[in-house]
Amino acid sequence: MPRGKAGGSTLTPVEPIKLEERPFIQAPKPRGSGITVPIEQIAPCPRNLRGDDLWPDLEERDRMVASLKRKGLIQALVVVDVEEYVAHYPEDEEAFSPNHRYVVVAGHCRLDAAPDAGLTELRVDVQNEHASDVDSIFLDENLNRQALTCFQEGEGYRRLRANKGWSDKEIAEHYGFGKSKSRVTKRIAILPLVEVAEARESVLSSERGSLSPDKAYTIISVVKDPQLVMPTYEMMTARNLDAREAGRLVQLSRIEAEKSSPPIPHPATSEESAPPASQSKDEQTHAPDGEQQSEQGGDTDGGETTGSDRTENVDNRTDDETETDNETSSETGSPQNSRLTDTEKQQIAADARREESCKLLVQEYREPLVDGHAVRTAATTLAMVGSQTVRLAHKWLSEVDSSQAQGYSSPTSYRDHVLAGQDGALMLQFAYAVALADDELRAQDRRRKPDFRVIRHWRYLIEAAKYEPSSWEQQYLR
Structure with missing residues (x-):
């Protein structure tokens, strides 16, 4: 080895230098098993927020089918073992057949389009560590990629509130993606309207000037009964009233109608199911499902607002008031009761x-x-x-x-x-x-x-x- 220049090192290595061979680019280690399994072993998740509403339009599904035909499945489906899933959600056990071994966590659209693309097997990435967190994953995936309906969004929030015990503020911070706490509260509160066809369709068509989700929340906070939301909205529109005024008129009409017509006994009603004679009149008229309220407390509906704030409307309340009103609701996501107590009728x-x-x-x-x-x-x-x-x-x-x-x-x-x-x-x-x-x-x-x-x-x-x-x-x- 030639000597260095003046001022350089004069040491000469005794042994030749060994160079270690390394790849120019080191690929990251893939996660999960990355196995290929028959499609019939893969089940869609029963807790998927979209349910049967996977595609906003059929053209998008056709594009997915065409892509799978040309290139095959590029990204593996994220799945969990059925046994691991059922351990966390035993209520969904009947949704799976004996042939199912995996439950999809991410990739429902690819699973739905694969049979039409002629695929009989799909590559899956088993990640059982996510089995207990599928609700937040579905919310994350859908809010980032495609707009959920207000009811699907509310159901996702409700599950996080019920299963994780999170407050509406915590849900907004973790999975609201910039949305306010009041939005979380309102989306959960209008979930009972899913069971009322006319109200549901009106809310879903709110882009065309019908009942908006925020206005639906204001009305249902006043009338409490989902069945009265559309009559109240129609009275608001026809007579130019606010929700408080229209809701009170609709409720008064129903109370008068109940007075004029005797109650129709249920076919299953019998002497065995009648309340004991020793009970007081108030105990007999109050509902058995938690609707009975303490008159001494004055807060007759568990915190729900049936009137207006002293200066502003119901939908202009502070986030703290809104959260307090609705976090006391049941885990079904419905903060409303379908019937009025005697005290509420008096009020x-x-x-x-x-x-x-x-x-x-x-x-x-x-x-x-x-x-x-x-x-x-x-x-x-x-x-x-x-x-x-x-x-x-x-x-x-x-x-x-x-x-x-x-x-x-x-x-x-x-x-x-x-x-x-x-x-x-x-x-x-x-x-x-x-x-x-x-x-x-x-x-x-x-x-x-x-x-x-x-x-x-x-x-x-x-x-x-x-x-x-x-x-x-x-x-x-x-």
Whole structure:
């Protein structure tokens, strides 16, 4: 070996240098077994969110079939052993035949198209470690690749809530992909509409101007019964009402119909199934499936909102309030009860009678002594109050003879007119109606017990309008 240049190393190696041969590119080690098995041994997963709705259109399926014919299966299906799957989901055991050995976790579309492409065997990647997490995998796969319907999305969220015990906030953070917690809550809440054909089709066609998922959530939060969602929506559209007003009218109509027609006994009803005579009347009328509520608590429907917030509509509540309302629901994903308890019927009827008393007070309002300080206070109140309160106050004023509010179809336009004008008496009248509406909406809010403001509102109506409180209200007035 020649000597180095001046200043270089003078050491000469005694033995020749051995070079280790390594591949230029080292391929990653493939995961799973990568085995090829007959198609009849592979079963679709019963928990797949899409079910039979694998393809958005038939042309996409034709393209998949053509690709499998030309190139074969490029990417293996991710599967788990049937025994491993059933160990985590025993309720799905009957979905598999003795020939099934694997359950698909990822690759349902490829499995569906393979027979038409002439494939009799498919390569699978067995990953049993994912058997306990198929719900989150399905949600992840479908939300990233294809848009789920609002019901499929809600079912995925419901499963994570039920099986993992996650809150709606945790679901949104892990699998919401930028979606808000309230979206998770609303998608779960409208799941009962899947069983109501007309409501389901209307929600699914919401892109064409029908019932949107958010509006469906607002309505079902008010009426609670999925069967009443479409009648309420139709009344909202026909009479230009909000969900609270339309829902209450529909519920009152049903209550009156129940009073006028005797209940039809179920064919299976017998003396053995009748409640014991020793039970009280309330115990006999309350439902046995958890619908019975404590009247002393005042929170009669487990946190569900049947009225409006004091200033905003139901769908404008904070995320914390929405989560609290719905995380107490059953694992079926339905926070709604299909029947009203006796207490709830009393509350709905009392709401309607109180509103009539408020409207009477607005109608009998007399022009007060206009004071500059009072007018300024009224103007500040009108500017800061919520839109829901303004809407209810405007409704009462519109039904009063010779009221200027009749000329304004928009409540906010009428408020702007009053605030911009110089009529102090008119401003005080509107402020009085708004004060009544604000307290009345608070009284109709079922998410909290009646507080001192609600009780004060009841007592004012009793004194000023001769309002007769219901038995449910009387327990708080003692």
